[in-house]
Amino acid sequence: MRTPMRIAMLEDDRDQSSTVAAWLNEAGHDIHQYAHPRELMKIAGRESFDLFLIDWNLPEISGEAVLTWLRKDRGDLTPVIFVTARDAEEDIVAALGAGADDYIVKPVRRLEMISRIEAVLRRSRPREPERELDLPPYHFDLLAKQCFVSGELAELTDKEFELALFMFRNVGRLLSRGHLLEAVWGRNPNLATRTIDTHVSRLRSKLALRPENGFRLVPTYNYGYRLEQVSAS
Structure with missing residues (x-):
């Protein structure tokens, strides 16, 4: 059985954030919710996580800018999944090119999100022994x-x-x-x-x-x- 993951979610839509947090809590993960980029960036400077879920369109600072800050300024290689309504091919290419590990298009579906999170974590971590x-x-x-x-x-x-x-x-x-x-x-x-x-x-x-x-x-x-x-x- 996989250890519960500590996930930081950056999403300014509080209804969306609450819904996704409920799904992931039910799946056994520990979710930390943030509505503003500066709030997450402050916390990420002193806390570690297993995964970041980041919305692209955010107030003042874009999700892409937050990702760039994590990768280049912090040197943080923690897996990042973008969650956004932008579904054009060039947007997906840009997100992955900026260092995202995966990309989920809204409206988010529960089973798809959980499966994608587990897939990203499997790629980033070796399989844990059971015994x-x-x-x-x-x-x-x-x-x-x-x-x-x-x-x-x-x-x-x-x-x-x-x-x-x-x-x-x-x-x-x-x-x-x-x-x-x-x-x-x-x-x-x-x-x-x-x-x-x-x-x-x-x-x-x-x-x-x-x-x-x-x-x-x-x-x-x-x-x-x-x-x-x-x-x-």
């Missing part, structure tokens, strides 16, 4: 919820295991604290982002996440963490 994840010297048994380091069982709490698994599934990605919190604890307003720092500190120790084991956890100030795979040498 185990093996990144030597780390081995995750997903059914037993156990993690082994060089064959030795690491004593992890359930949340520590879920956090470690999520980070190993996303090796090389810079993940915001909010993204990590939502992936492991869900949307819980009573949890502080400091919770992530505490759990990351424990994982670094319990899993011996050091270069000699081929991995290291790198913090980014005021943002989050990246699990990097490095040469043991």
Whole structure:
């Protein structure tokens, strides 16, 4: 079963936004809705997502300009799907040429949108194993919820295991604290982002996440963490 995805949707039509958000929530995804480009751009500067759904025709700043900002200014390669009423061939070519991963023409249909999102995510991520994840010297048994380091069982709490698994599934990605919190604890307003720092500190120790084991956890100030795979040498 695929992990729920954290999706940012930029759509100034609130009825359309609410409808699509309801569809995607029902499909098991976590949706963050934004009505204005500057609002999304502000959040995207400090939060990470698995996918952006962006309308083309927006107030003040076009969807194409937001996409260009993500790709060129931010260096953000997160998949982007354009959602728009513009259906001319030259528009589709322009959107894909600007760096979009797919293009959906309004009126949006529920099953088509969900299928296209899943297709884009399949292309951008390797298929997740159902029973185990093996990144030597780390081995995750997903059914037993156990993690082994060089064959030795690491004593992890359930949340520590879920956090470690999520980070190993996303090796090389810079993940915001909010993204990590939502992936492991869900949307819980009573949890502080400091919770992530505490759990990351424990994982670094319990899993011996050091270069000699081929991995290291790198913090980014005021943002989050990246699990990097490095040469043991």
